[in-house]
Amino acid sequence: MKSFNLNIADYDIRFISTGPETNLFLKKKYNHFFSCCGNADITIRVHSGVLKPEEKAVRVFHAPYIKETENKKVKVNDEFWTVYKNKNDILIETILPLGKKNRKASLRVNAGANEWDLYISGADKKKDPLEYPLDGLLLYYLTVRSGDIFIHGSGVSINNRGYLFAGVSGKGKTTIAQLWDKAGALVIHDDRLIIRYINGRFVMFNTPVYNNETPRSSPVDKIFLIDHGTANKIVLTGKSEALSLVMANCIQHLWDPSLIESLTDVLGKLTSGTDTCRLFFKPDESVISYILEEWNSGRME
Amino acid sequence: MKDFSTFEKKQKIMIDLNSVVTPSPGIVPRKTGDEYVLVPVSNNIADMDSVYTLNETGAFIWEKLDGESTLAEIISCMQTEFDVDAETAKNDLLAFVAEMGKFLIITR
Numbered sequence: 001m002k003s004f005n006l007n008i009a010d011y012d013i014r015f016i017s018t019g020p021e022t023n024l025f026l027k028k029k030y031n032h033f034f035s036c037c038g039n040a041d042i043t044i045r046v047h048s049g050v051l052k053p054e055e056k057a058v059r060v061f062h063a064p065y066i067k068e069t070e071n072k073k074v075k076v077n078d079e080f081w082t083v084y085k086n087k088n089d090i091l092i093e094t095i096l097p098l099g100k101k102n103r104k105a106s107l108r109v110n111a112g113a114n115e116w117d118l119y120i121s122g123a124d125k126k127k128d129p130l131e132y133p134l135d136g137l138l139l140y141y142l143t144v145r146s147g148d149i150f151i152h153g154s155g156v157s158i159n160n161r162g163y164l165f166a167g168v169s170g171k172g173k174t175t176i177a178q179l180w181d182k183a184g185a186l187v188i189h190d191d192r193l194i195i196r197y198i199n200g201r202f203v204m205f206n207t208p209v210y211n212n213e214t215p216r217s218s219p220v221d222k223i224f225l226i227d228h229g230t231a232n233k234i235v236l237t238g239k240s241e242a243l244s245l246v247m248a249n250c251i252q253h254l255w256d257p258s259l260i261e262s263l264t265d266v267l268g269k270l271t272s273g274t275d276t277c278r279l280f281f282k283p284d285e286s287v288i289s290y291i292l293e294e295w296n297s298g299r300m301e
Numbered sequence: 302m303k304d305f306s307t308f309e310k311k312q313k314i315m316i317d318l319n320s321v322v323t324p325s326p327g328i329v330p331r332k333t334g335d336e337y338v339l340v341p342v343s344n345n346i347a348d349m350d351s352v353y354t355l356n357e358t359g360a361f362i363w364e365k366l367d368g369e370s371t372l373a374e375i376i377s378c379m380q381t382e383f384d385v386d387a388e389t390a391k392n393d394l395l396a397f398v399a400e401m402g403k404f405l406i407i408t409r
Contacts, residue, residue: 063346240336244352247338253346257329260340264331272333 001025007035007215009194009205011142014040015129022048023126029208030130033215042142043115046129051106051119053093057086061255065097068169081133083253088112092137100124105134109141139194139207140251147262149195149270150251155188155204156180157218163291164193164204165279166249167226175283176226183288188216192251195220195270202270222275222295225249229280232290242276243267316398318373318391321409323366328404336360341404353401358383362397368408372398 001024003016012035017024024046053059065080066073081094089110096103103122110116118134120127130138143150153166154173158180165176177190189206196203202220206213225237225245237245247267254260281287316322324330331338337355355363361382365375372394379390398405 059344061344061346238336239333240338240354243331243333244338244354247340247352254340254343257326257342260329260342261331264329264338264340268331268333 003037005035005037005040006030006033008033008139008207009142009148010196010198010203010217011042011146012038012040013138013142014043016043016045017127018045018047021125022046025126025128026130027128028211029213031211032213033208041114042145044129044138045115045117046127047117047119048121048125048127049119050104050121051091051093051108051117053084053091054086057084057089057091059083060085061253065095081137083255085256090141092141094133094137096120096122096131096134098132105131107134107137107141109145111145135208136251140253143194143251144253144259144262146196147266148197149263149266151193151195151246152191152249152251153193153204154190155193155206155218155220156185157188158183158185161221161295162188162204162218164195164220164223165226166223166246168249171226172228172281172283173226176281176287179283179285179288182285186216186218188218197266197269202274220270220274222277223271224277224279224291226279226281229282231280232282232287233280234291234294235278235280237276237278239272242271245278246271246276316372316407318376319371319409320407321368321371322398322405323368323408324363325404325406330363332360337363339363339401339404358393359397362394366405371409 003014006013015024059082061083063080064075065077066075081092084091089108092107094105096105100122106119108117118129140150151166152168153164154177155162155164156177165173167173174190177187181187188204191209192207193204194207203217204220205217206215223246243264247263250263252263327342329340329342335357337360339353339355341351361379362375365378376387376390376394379385379394380387
């Protein structure tokens with residue numbers, strides 16, 4: 001493909017190949033996220049080659065490459081991806097650890113611009129502009145651009161109510177999503193969500209992670225910070241506690257005070273207008289009836 | 302008082318109750334109700350799980366770190382605000398300064 005549009009979390013993203021020798025392709029998990037080539041919110045120009053940070057650019061943030069196997073995290077490489085800043089431009093340089101070796105990519109973003117540039121190295125003429133970790137990085141900086149939230153969480157919708165269960169790896173996001181699925185709820189996603197403020201409501205969206213996923217969304221009516229427990233128990237939180245607990249589950253690159261202000265602004269708005277509590281739960285269907293009973297009793301408000 | 306000494310050591314200068322202490326630009330405050338959430342600026346994804354919440358007392362102290370008030374003046378304000386004796390206010394303030402030391406700058 002030379003160009004295509006995707007709609008993820010209500011962001012219309014257009015990808016354009018800039019060279020005659022470069023063709024674009026995507027993995028199957030994006031099949032249901034293609035959209036009509038209308039007005040894009042952002043256009044990503046995909047180039048073949050390498051873009052180095054400019055001399056004046058400052059290295060502001062970096063992440064190691066960590067592999068997670070059998071619930072163990074192992075650091076493979078100190079330098080996975082790095083963020084450089086030069087005036088209003090941000091350059092994210094990353095290795096592409098999956099597939100052929102020794103390949104890199106650079107994403108140049110500018111919060112105020114409608115066109116970003118993506119450079120992918122390697123001899124292959126076919127380029128995947130959303131190859132890991134470009135998918136997460138691109139979506140993250142789209143949320144930054146729009147003042148939205150990218151969070152480790154599972155989300156479900158039942159009886160016109162949307163429940164968000166936030167928790168980092170190992171806290172039970174997938175388990176609780178499966179339990180709600182068995183109970184007849186629509187699972188928005190079981191791992192990560194984008195939350196946007198649209199038409200006066202916070203709405204959670206899935207992002208493509210698994211094959212055959214379709215775009216899903218639901219308003220957020222209740223937020224649970226989840227953890228495993230020996231019994232089902234809801235603990236109400238104060239305002240600042242709610243904000244900091246939800247924030248701890250957000251994907252965040254807080255290398256500049258303005259990024260922190262933007263994220264705390266939107267989280268303050270989310271947690272002040274949405275009931276937020278901690279949920280300790282037993283990994284069985286009892287947690288579903290417990291939540292529904294607590295909701296109906298009004299004790300969660 | 303032990304933690305307070307650690308703060309003195311980190312700053313490599315002595316502070317006393319006549320010192321003036323202000324928040325560093327490396328931490329961003331957000332007020333929620335009567336409390337504060339403090340988020341440090343970070344350059345590494347591994348350091349990003351340290352968010353601080355300040356209760357009402359902590360929030361009061363934070364707002365008094367205005368670059369003009371000495372620690373002694375803040376203690377006096379705390380006595381009035383919370384109806385506590387000078388020793389209690391001093392201990393609370395010094396504990397706060399020790400806890401948040403790496404996010405504070407001694408300006409005088």
